[in-house]
Amino acid sequence: MGMNKNTIFGWASFMMFIIGAALVLLGVLKYIEYAIGFSTAGIGFFAISWVFNALKGRV
Numbered sequence: 001m002g003m004n005k006n007t008i009f010g011w012a013s014f015m016m017f018i019i020g021a022a023l024v025l026l027g028v029l030k031y032i033e034y035a036i037g038f039s040t041a042g043i044g045f046f047a048i049s050w051v052f053n054a055l056k057g058r059v
Helices: 005-030 032-055
Strands: none
Touching: 005 032
């Protein structure tokens, strides 16, 4: 069973969401002095993840 475009978009969206959550949590819990930068990067990953999820089924 191969992966089609929708499956690839779904996995990419999930992985980017996990990376974004990890960045936000690292900024909040471990590197508090750099929390703004980590959180901004994490929110960027969330936004790209949302776009990938929105593209699922349309491309």
